[in-house]
Amino acid sequence: MTSTVDGQLPGVALTKSELLEMYRLMVLIRRFEEVAAEQYALGKIAGFLHLYIGEEAVAVGAIRAMDPEDHLVTHYRDHGYALALGLEPRRCMAELFGKATGLVGGRGGSMHFADASKHFWGGYAIVAGLLPIAAGLGLASKYLNQRRVAVAVFGDGATNNGAFHEALNFAALWKLPVLFLCENNQYGMGTAVSHASAVREMYRKACAYDIPAEQVDGQDVLAVYEVTKRALEHCRNGNGPYFIEALTYRYRGHSMADPETYRSKEEVEEWRRRDPIVLFRQKLLAHNVATEEELATLDRAVEEAVAEAVRFADESPEPDPATLTQYVYADPITVH
């Protein structure tokens, strides 16, 4: 395969700058997560920290396909989506550090990133809990005659939960504009899909509700982009929900506490051979979209941005104790 025009990939309607931005975001997510793991080891980050390393192509491909007005709700492995949306790495890192300057002021931590200005209505940490919420966002869009699609990102583990089935049924029954994007990373915490799900392919579960569904290589950012683009058009045009299963893999444990007793080193190595960043990088180089030097420049800029994010997070103030009881209720309370 050779490209016909420098700066483009055959059959892909993305400009060079868009392609390079996708590359940059994937590298940014990778580097952000590596550094977050280091900061966790240093005690700067606590609690649960679920890293997205290995799955970068899914978030970057999907977000690139979305309209800015579309709704997004995700699972708790949410850093990648925040960064892919263009949220500032420094505010993401500050949230992990539990600082006042974090995305949600240090109230949510790793699992509860959100930014209302981007219609990113949050990372949710009860498995499958976000799915009915996504259907509700789709209902609002339809009710208000908007053309916004609600994108729900969840893992393979969520598909075995009742909330998943209730949400799919509602979305199909009422033809709601909801894109169900399932990241099948092969494990629900430490339990393999084969031990948790009677059906090994997640996308096949959608057929119970007559929702069109397909599987995509989640390590191929362009494949994710293309299928998401098509799926969003389907939803946007009033055809009801769509279901995508992205096959992917997390290189690191479920969280920082994971002893990884449930999978072999060989399996991890096998997946690393199809690393989404390496694959995309090779493609960009092979088709002369970018030079080694251009990509190296982007890599260096990411390195610096993440280092700056850590400095910012470290230097930021903790949340003001006076704000502890703020935002429990929106309307005033005068009785005691």
Add this chain to the structure above:
Amino acid sequence: MARELTYRDALREALREEMYRDERVFLMGEDIGAYGGSYAVTRGFLQEFGPERVRDTPIAELGIVGLGVGAAIGGLRPVVELMTINFALLAMDQIVNHLAKIYYMFNGQFTAPVVVRTVEGFGQLAATHSQFFENYFAYVPGLRVVAPAVPKDAKGLLKGAIRGNDPVIFIEHSLIYRNRGEVPDGEDFVLPLEGAEVRREGRDVTIVSWLRGYYLALGAAEELAREGIECEVIDLRVLRPLDIETIVRSVQKTNRLVIVEEGWKSFGVGAEIAASVQERAIDYLDAPILRVASVEVPMPYARNLERLVVPNKDKVIEAVRAALYQRALVPVAR
């Protein structure tokens, strides 16, 4: 000006007025449309407002509340109905882990103003359909829990709930839908979601209750008044935020407190009231705080057994006499 309405019609008026006032208000729940609502609160609404705004749902309580949360974030004003409070258990993850947390957890960036209407009660419905769970919700910061006893409050508080910006668990009672009462005229009769109300003044004993318990308290107070015992009756109206000050002020006058609740006594709303009152007014108490509550068994079906379980007027009268040391202080119900 005011008219007399039933509790049910007061609720119907509140819903209709708010649906006409605000296009974003819509209803969603099991059998609320074609069937007309299992307690007929929404009868005729489907015909009046159409299927977009009066949405019959599958029997999927978690989904009903969850879609409400999402719709609220997306800019609507959902009033979702859980057919009875017993089924709310299926929706607890959405209510407790999602609805109640969204405003705080995301640092005040957005709210989820969902009104969850539900109903409790009993009537030979056996163990799983005769429960009182207001304490489950009143426990949770972030929720407002409303439990109106009289038609005026049913209307004003429901309108307040729909117009407000917080999630509200709005608890009705199946045995008081036909109760009548004065309701002020006008679409702008809206009540804030807080504050207890002293509905009967008295000097001897304070009785606190809500929902059907309020009517038991009132009945007991009227009967005791014939022998010169004057009870002060407080209708709590809202369980969270809890208006302890109004109760404390009353106890400072009467020095005695009886709480009437239909739920099981242990770990109930009454326990919270008793604890809070003694924290603030122990020096004013001339008798232990007494609770009239349900006997702690799963509800039996048989009529005679069911009657033994739930509070009634006589049990309240006994408790008042005990608080006045007119009879032995024994556990009222266990």
